[in-house]
Amino acid sequence: MKKTFLALAMAALMSSSAMAGTKIGVSMALFDDNFLTVLRNGMIAQAKGMEGVELQVEDAQNDVAKQLDQIKNFAASGVAAIIVNPVDTSATQAMTDAAKAANIPLVYVNRQPINVDTLPDNQAFVASNxxxxxxxxxxxxxxxxxxxxxxxxxxxxxxxxxxxxxxxxxxxxxxxxxxxxxxxxxxxxxxxxxxxxxxxxxxxxxxxxxxxxxxxxxxxxxxxxxxxxxxxxxxxxxxxxxxxxxxxxxxxxxxxxxxxxxxxxxxxxQDAAGQGAGALDAAIKLSKGEKVDKKVYIPFQLVTPANIDKFLKKN
Structure with a gap:
């Protein structure tokens, strides 16, 4: 009986750890932005289709200091990975350093960090060129x-x-x-x-x-x-x-x-939903120790009155 109870307890602990291991912290520069809302919703929709993946999405309200605090808090809470849509792309080194110090994978999305060419092995950038x-x-x-x-x-x-x-x-x-x-x-x-x-x-x-x-x-x-x-x-x-x-x-x-x-x-x-989904995919792969390209680009496409019908339902 004791062995059975112990086995069940261990199984529950492992299950709990697995769930905790798939929690992703997301810091968005600003919720009150049409494009970034589509990006955020694309990420959330992607997560809903993945068993055991949980997102904690926070609004940095266009405040660099607030965003850095969010990243540090994510790291302290032991999330599996962090996704950042940076407020100020010239202020990303501190964010990279905070995630690196905690050994937590970090993915920048949509806005290119100033240090993109020197990102650590477990960090990446997902956007369009x-x-x-x-x-x-x-x-x-x-x-x-x-x-x-x-x-x-x-x-x-x-x-x-x-x-x-x-x-x-x-x-x-x-x-x-x-x-x-x-x-x-x-x-x-x-x-x-x-x-x-x-x-x-x-x-x-x-x-x-x-x-x-x-x-x-x-x-x-x-x-x-x-x-x-x-x-x-x-x-x-x-x-x-x-x-x-x-x-x-x-x-x-x-x-x-x-x-x-x-x-x-x-x-x-600019495929906002695609960028959001791509960032989540990269974050999960990095959290599992898998390799991801440092720069993941999703192509831009010109939209004119002649081809607008192709894009009306994309965003």
Missing amino acids: EEESGTLETIEVCRLLKEAGKDNAQVYVMMGELSNQAAVQRTKDIHDVIANGKCAVTLNIIDEQTANWSRDQAQSLMTNWISAGKPFDAVIANNDEMAIGAIQAMKAANIDMKNVVVGGVDATQDALAAMQAGDLDATVF
Whole structure:
């Protein structure tokens, strides 16, 4: 009887340890963001289909110090792995160090850490290659301007958070397309400023640019939320959207609705749900001691009115 009881107790302990071994801590930069919500939901949906996998998802509320505390708390609680969507990609070394010190696998998702090329063996980065995003967007904007007969085009550029690698790279993509002769027209940047990925801030920024009175032919935004904010400002100023080319990145549902309405001309599909699922998959593999590529890329895809039907149900 004692042996039976002992065997049952050991089995229960092992079962409990197995369950604890599949708990994944997730720190998201911000819950209140359309794209990141899709990414988070993709991760949660993936976890629901996996037996014994439990996610503890927390909102860093765009606070670097709060996010670092979340990672340290995850490590102290003994999670099997940690997934981080970093608030500030230039502040990721401390996060890497905290996870390394606790010997807990860590996966960065969507936003590239500054130390991506020197990550420890049990850490990885899952996202899409940002060299594609701004490039696809800008080349399509150039094509549309050429089609409209605007060979010498004036353009405004809206940047995301300047501390964010994606914003830096997407803006660089725009300049590279111009510098490398990939643009079908001469593209002149009137001004470029950050609107911090925000629809409201983009609307205010676009209103200020419109008030300056300089003629412009296009707006290239680092993401869809800013593109939508710019569109709202232009419509409030009674600007005919048929006369302005607007580009964004992410292909969110709101952006696709704006495209269907004839306001947004181009966006780039970034598979948010796919990134979330891919990050969870990498975290679980690392927690089991399996090897994962340091960089796992999920391709970007250009979205236009011609192929929008393929993307309407993806996000």
